[in-house]
Amino acid sequence: ETGVTQTPRHLVMGMTNKKSLKCEQHLGHNAMYWYKQSAKKPLELMFVYNFKEQTENNSVPSRFSPECPNSSHLFLHLHTLQPEDSALYLCASSPPFNSGGGGTGGFVYGYTFGSGTRLTVV
């Protein structure tokens, strides 16, 4: 157990379904991230939240909708997905990086990742 908990661990959904992925951390971190890990591709950063505010959206299709109600919880709402969206979705958290400039702590101090949700779209 790393301190970042993701549920469910596995999810199979049809293209017309709506589902949500949940991520929870109690490490006192203020930044949270969603990553997508597909076979034979580098990890893709999807969203970044810093102190509950979305600071980055890497041109992610609108069928993925993140929500961060507080610094400890992060959700990824899914609807009308495509088979190519099948992947391992990883949540991560990091402490803040108070440099006076941009960026979050994860880019300097490293992330704590959850175990991921293996998503299969059928």
Add this chain to the structure above:
Amino acid sequence: AQSVTQLDSQVPVFEEAPVELRCNYSSSVSVYLFWYVQYPNQGLQLLLKYLSGSTLVKGINGFEAEFNKSQTSFHLRKPSVHISDTAEYFCAVSDAERLVFGKGTKLTVNP
């Protein structure tokens, strides 16, 4: 923008042999460098990181990495591997604004 190249997609070794996983990066600014490990059916775990100071960085599980600025490399080494080191290893580089991961190297330790 920075980029990361992990030169080997797969590295098979025998137990108790030394191993080196290679990582090269490109960046126009000072960087922070990381190695993460991903065991089967798990998320990524931070192995070690270079922020500044000594170029030889020691991490968990007996791994170490050396930052070589002139060769823009950050190779990961372990003098004697165990079966339990079988995993995928990711090198990552950051300029404090963005973090870029390599494609990963699958290390398989055989008995």
